[in-house]
Amino acid sequence: MTEKTDPEAHTRAELMDQAREADISGRNSMSKKELAEALDMRAAAAKEGDADTDSDLDPTDEAPVVTPEAKPDTASRVEAFRDLSRARARGEMVFLPRHLTGHERRIHVRQTIREDHETRIARPNSDAREKFAKLHDSVFSFFRGTSLLFYRDLAGEDALMPTVLTLGDVHPENFGVMPSADDVPIFGVNDFDEAFYAPFTWDLKRGAVGFMIAAEAEGGMDADKQRRVAEEFVRGYVDAMRRYATDATEQQGQMRQDNAPKVIRQLIEDKTEEGRDAWLARKYHDEQRRRFRADDEHVPISSRTEEFQALFEQFIADNDIELPDRALSGETGALKVKDVCQRLGQGTASLGLPRYYLLLEGPAADGSDDLIIEFKQARRSALAGLAPPSEYVMDGSAERITHAQGVHLVRGDRFYGAIELDGKSFMVRERAPYRGDIDLDDLSKKEWRKYARTCGASLAQSHALSDEAGLVDHDVEPDVLEAIEPEELFVSDLLAWSEAALARVKADHEHFKADHDLGAFTSVDRVFR
Template identity: 55%
Template structure:
């Protein structure tokens, strides 16, 4: 027998066979385009390793427009494919203003920064710093405090990434929301960075980041006004916004859809969070009994179109005056994943990562921050509260813009300073950051240059986005047809 007759079929023969089969059936293979996180991780590593590597921010013209389009589709692939309620609403909101576009496209923004600032000190970065991601929220004792309040994108990375995102946000918001002139916008940004430096120097001297909190009695005037505005009795808050006529469950309206059939299921999730965080029955959460569950519609900017549930927990009085509302929001991958320079610190995955961020960034924060699996998806949990509130940027005067920016810088400094207390860092981070900011005037000028360039790029990207939205670019995900 000839030797060649015993040879296995080559891969070329196999490919030819598959090709003939496709030709016979008339069906061409189609694949969903996959996440490009790992591809960008390799690009970030190359940027650190080699002195000259082109990054997405260097693209112009049609190449940039295609990058903007594909990145936004990738970031919203699940919502687009599932025809999620709120997905089209989010795209319309992104088109409405440059500030909304900036807030809702964190992945696009950070891909332009990939690999940047590799030499800078590492902290647990917030990831999505802007003027409206600071606010009033409950601490572990249900006392209102001011601080960073959005942990969806937390990841260990250079401290400068948060400052760069923050100053860009202040430049855009001060113009669109505050109608501030260019000279004053840049003074506001400088106050933000000065607040960060002042806070970092304070914690370097006094080592109080583990316990310090910004409360109504020790905060600057602009923040005290926020506390005053946020005051609301729990009973009025519950009855005005959430409870039905019986007080036993959620009302049904455009924002809330009761799903009372899932009470026992969500009771299990509440029990899981209580076990994670050591919450015992008998406190202000009563017996941790779930009274009702609803779907919450149309909330947030970056999270529009992602599933969100509210749980009504019966309070100790059992008269619908002191009930608690616990929110479960679908967790997504951090926009910084694969982009920050490589480091040895791990924040966790999705819901666990977000809960880790809250525990690190806030001293004695919300005890209901946790992580559960719902319908095989990762969700984070937190308490809604009558005094949970964000700044109304329209109400800020020229002077209060600067004061508010300074207070936000201080709050961010505390969040970063806690990376070596509650986080994974095993060395004091404050002295390293203070040294890395020297000479300070040069450091601020570099940040301002970054911010100016980022705003110009965002304006072009926003124009591309609006053109593509009108032409149906975001009605379906992109597929690979070869």
């Protein structure tokens, strides 16, 4: 008889981990008792041979015969790193990938990037090749496109630090201008693909490294100036977190053109200079302004327009979205998808993954005020299985990203959400004429520091909202401030860590370039029997 799971003998996080490994659906909404019951039912089914698993195979059985036609398994180290993260979070002294040197580090870099891009390598296309070429040509692009490599070096780190909903991929170009729920340009964090509940220090570490790399690559700064820019980012975070702990205004703050620092006001002015009519004509419309034009970036798939119309209508209904007048056709008075295209060559980390644009007819019905809605395939967060275990668990891919956007932004894009398409998880959002990030190479040395401080403050607001709209059930700000003290030591330690990580990223990039030149990323690692 199978021993029953005692829910009181486990934390909910431990039961969630077991349920995730057992692939139990609906686990995110289950209580501890329900999780224990579901695990017991799965274990009983496995014992009777009904479960779709080979976990009860006798290890003494003969190995299965592999025919010449059978494909070997793809190598995966996901479980090994999950175990490593848990061990380190428990305080065990473990060997981390960042301790590797020389050729062994090169092999680790190669294996991690192959594993992270398995699907894109197995199904090669121009976007996949373009991504690897992009990573080859720029250390900043390499940093942006290899989050998994970065976080495997952090596995289980800072387990004693306060947990927040982290952005997951902090760097200077993941802050920018985007539409609010009222179609007003706002500034803030704008990429939630890697969002995950993790120690607040993880965002600060990746952000500090990101600002150092960008300050050199885009700003031409030496090491001392890079460190000063990174320090401004960290100080901006600390000062803002202290302010939110005192006045609790994080739920009221939208950074708009009328209340933003000068460097952000100028960014918003630059992004709003071109109107919607000119933007649509320049980037999307065909000559008749009824469909997408075909070019190197857009491949019309007009035959699927009705399919996407029904899909988007279902998305609106499922998410109880109140359609604004600007999203209603002037001809029909209802939602009308005019055309659909596949978008190619966009992004860095997500380059090579499916992405679609929907063209919605606006009230003028002449193309001048059409809307663009984006469907972007969501990925598993690079932090999953690497962040120290916590009770704050988000399932799904696009659902996780949608949750993060809803937490991190005050009245953000009303069309933000999740949908399933072709059996895959996609996030949904609006594209706007003014959506975009800052041109880093246009910043002066003084503006770099001001921009970094502003981004640090914006990140602090996102973290502070973890206990308002997020899953964290206690005040975040006092815990974070206590963890930061003494501040000078905290800042010094974080910058020293980031400088070491910066050197590691540069060395990893050299390993990647050498491997790329030898064709290392045209195949994945396999398990041969």
